[in-house]
Amino acid sequence: MTEQEQREQEQKIQMVNLARSFYERGYSVGGAGNLSVRLDDNRILVTPTGSSLGRLVPERLSVVDMQGNWISGDKPSKEYVFHLALYQQNPNCNAVVHLHSTYLTALSCVEGLNTDNAIQAFTPYYVMRVGKLQVIPYYRPGSPKIAEELAARANTGKAFLMANHGIVVTGSDLIDACDNTEELEETAKLFFTLQHQSIRYLSDDEVKDLENRGK
Ligand SMILES: O=C(CO)COP(=O)(O)O
């Protein structure tokens, strides 16, 4: 096995393990959600369409090239087009997570969200990991319009709430994208938990101080 093949095998096993962990902790149900990661040679590893995140198999994960040609594995997720759009537009994006996780999906169904940032910061890690949560309009799952919306915003943030659908989060690698997603889901959970409280949001200065520090 070449070094590249070895690394690719490790990335496949990592995807299966992280996806199963999401599934086991209730972040995904049924066949919902999809993950992808950038491989060498302009190729993308993506979860197959219709697959449960709890039961992925390394050898069956799909590989597509940057033009969207299906190279190997099972048929790729119907959302692979929007995953590709993010990789094509943003060279720093190396992994993408899409989930219908409960609290973020609940938030995606709320009327009148601020589409520039659906959650104003009230905890530091939200700022440090994600920063802001833009909202893209509703399109049916698999619509090429989702890719257009994300391509236009690919360099403006890491997290995108898809109205009445779920969440898309990017990262520097798959672990980073998964950690960003978990932080965001937790933030949405806190947001609903605090619904009837008056929240002390972080001030602009407090947010700026965090933005300059990274995570
Ligand atoms: O979440 C999904 C669609 O938005 C799941 O689709 P796939 O099973 O094709 O990945």
Ligand SMILES: [Zn+2]
């Ligand atoms: Zn979906």
